[in-house]
Amino acid sequence: MSIDSDQINYLIYRYLIESGFQHSSFTFAQESGITKSTVTANKLPPGALIAHLQKALNYVQAEVNLTEDGRPADLEDLETIEALNLIEACQPEVCQQRRQQLMERLREQNKPGADVKLGVPVIRAWSRHTQRQKLMMFAPQSIDLISEPADEAAEPMEVPTDSVTTFRGHEQIVFTCVWHPTEPLLASGSNDATVRIWNLKEPKSMPLILRHLAPPGEEVPMDVTSVQWSPAGELLASGCFDGSARIWTKQGELQCRLRAHTGPLFCLRWSPSGKQLLTCSVDQSAIVWDVASGTTRRVFTFHHGPCVGVAWKSEEVFASCSIDGSVIVCHVTENEPLHRFTGHTDEVNVVSWHAAGQLLASCSDDNTARIWSLEAAACQHVLRHDDKLYTLAWARPFGSRLVVAQISKPISFPLLCSASFDRTIKVWDGRKGSCIFSLVGHTSPVYSVCFSHDCRYVASGSFDHRVIIWSLENGQPVATRKQQEGIYEVGWDAKDEHVSLCTSGGIVAVIQAPR
Numbered sequence: 001m002s003i004d005s006d007q008i009n010y011l012i013y014r015y016l017i018e019s020g021f022q023h024s025s026f027t028f029a030q031e032s033g034i035t036k037s038t039v040t041a042n043k044l045p046p047g048a049l050i051a052h053l054q055k056a057l058n059y060v061q062a063e064v065n066l067t068e069d070g071r072p073a074d075l076e077d078l079e080t081i082e083a084l085n086l087i088e089a090c091q092p093e094v095c096q097q098r099r100q101q102l103m104e105r106l107r108e109q110n111k112p113g114a115d116v117k118l119g120v121p122v123i124r125a126w127s128r129h130t131q132r133q134k135l136m137m138f139a140p141q142s143i144d145l146i147s148e149p150a151d152e153a154a155e156p157m158e159v160p161t162d163s164v165t166t167f168r169g170h171e172q173i174v175f176t177c178v179w180h181p182t183e184p185l186l187a188s189g190s191n192d193a194t195v196r197i198w199n200l201k202e203p204k205s206m207p208l209i210l211r212h213l214a215p216p217g218e219e220v221p222m223d224v225t226s227v228q229w230s231p232a233g234e235l236l237a238s239g240c241f242d243g244s245a246r247i248w249t250k251q252g253e254l255q256c257r258l259r260a261h262t263g264p265l266f267c268l269r270w271s272p273s274g275k276q277l278l279t280c281s282v283d284q285s286a287i288v289w290d291v292a293s294g295t296t297r298r299v300f301t302f303h304h305g306p307c308v309g310v311a312w313k314s315e316e317v318f319a320s321c322s323i324d325g326s327v328i329v330c331h332v333t334e335n336e337p338l339h340r341f342t343g344h345t346d347e348v349n350v351v352s353w354h355a356a357g358q359l360l361a362s363c364s365d366d367n368t369a370r371i372w373s374l375e376a377a378a379c380q381h382v383l384r385h386d387d388k389l390y391t392l393a394w395a396r397p398f399g400s401r402l403v404v405a406q407i408s409k410p411i412s413f414p415l416l417c418s419a420s421f422d423r424t425i426k427v428w429d430g431r432k433g434s435c436i437f438s439l440v441g442h443t444s445p446v447y448s449v450c451f452s453h454d455c456r457y458v459a460s461g462s463f464d465h466r467v468i469i470w471s472l473e474n475g476q477p478v479a480t481r482k483q484q485e486g487i488y489e490v491g492w493d494a495k496d497e498h499v500s501l502c503t504s505g506g507i508v509a510v511i512q513a514p515r
Helices: 005-018 023-030 048-064 090-109 121-133
Strands: 164-167 172-181 185-190 194-199 208-211 224-229 235-240 246-251 254-259 263-270 275-279 286-290 295-300 307-312 315-323 327-331 339-342 346-353 359-364 370-374 376-383 389-394 417-421 424-429 434-440 446-451 458-461 466-471 477-482 487-492 496-502 508-512
Touching: 005 023, 005 048, 048 090, 172 224, 172 295, 172 487, 172 496, 185 224, 185 508, 194 224, 194 235, 194 466, 235 263, 246 263, 246 275, 275 307, 286 315, 307 346, 315 346, 327 359, 339 370, 346 389, 370 389, 370 417, 376 424, 389 446, 417 446, 424 446, 424 458, 458 487, 466 487, 466 496, 477 508
Parallel strands: 224 263, 263 307, 446 487
Antiparallel strands: 164 508, 172 185, 185 194, 194 208, 224 235, 235 246, 246 254, 263 275, 275 286, 286 295, 307 315, 315 327, 327 339, 346 359, 359 370, 370 376, 389 417, 417 424, 424 434, 446 458, 458 466, 466 477, 487 496, 496 508
């Protein structure tokens, strides 16, 4: 990411015009040369400078309001501490003074989270993870791409525009999009506090809009951070930055709101039966909910830092991961973890079970993915990249349908795919821990990977604005699509006919997959 003077000057210029300073704006435009700059912002909403300064102020205030164990401070502990104004937020000594006041108040009340020196790594790590989730909050156009143009002769087929369906309507970044398990419906969650359900069969029709509204009197960010359909597809769950989960019907009606977390909610997952929902939060907890009643079944607080990923193994067992570097396996009725896996040396971003249930994969900012064996209760393989890993995915079991050229025989072992900030995707033999393919073609960090259901292809999305579809027979790209903005997530529909994508510019799109 980068911010240059032309971008700053343009926002100031727009502010002056919108505030009625016509003479000042004319003089500023002439002196700054903004009329000759290459900044293009035709869709910039009114009040952009004020809105983003307010977001920046909220972000600094949120950092100041953290206790030393990474939890947001209780409201009663903040009553006597004056909130920052914009000028104060720009002064590190003032922010430090307010944090010191909070720590002293917590010590007076003998509350946890005040017995560690200021500036401990967990505060930095929490902030970094929050920033990653809100990566393009301030300027989606200002990504500083790593420029290594690929050999034009090796370029895969560009998916033509007439094979792309574009859905517009979100007003800000779209973090996530997920297909309905059986129908051509696509749900997307955005920084604009909405989930939208799009119908691929009726692309010109208005989507269902599921609005996430803050309670009266509360001013909290309402970014949607996670969306997932229930296994049967009758319900949709959404997670929000306000710490709540919401369950909606397929028709867009709010069924219930689940409130127990005290910090932003980063991930949620339905159990295999659809009777339970699992959520995790910055408040360091994972919660299992009973969907029918909308109540908590159990709260799990085994991590020592924000919990950022969860995954079900079965109806009774799940795994969670945290920025504390640990991976924990729990049973829904047990008071203690079944396993606590350690070995990662930095934040763990994602956990994922292989379908057979005995292998658990995790990926981390320590540049590795790890495969853990439940049977051996230990790490089986360490899989290395040259930079941070943001996500990974297992292929579904596929018997002997896929023949890989390098192996020259049908694959009968689990396949794992990892995506990294080193701009590569690697496909691994989950049994031996060996790399089958290193897929090179992106020129910026890769944020999403997904196997097709028939395991013939892998789709990847990157902040170089590209989706690439790779063949698993030879590890070569077979199709690509260039968007105008960075891509957060990609996914295959149930029939492997389409690949969805969502972008930092608020666009949701669907491209036809290779046949």
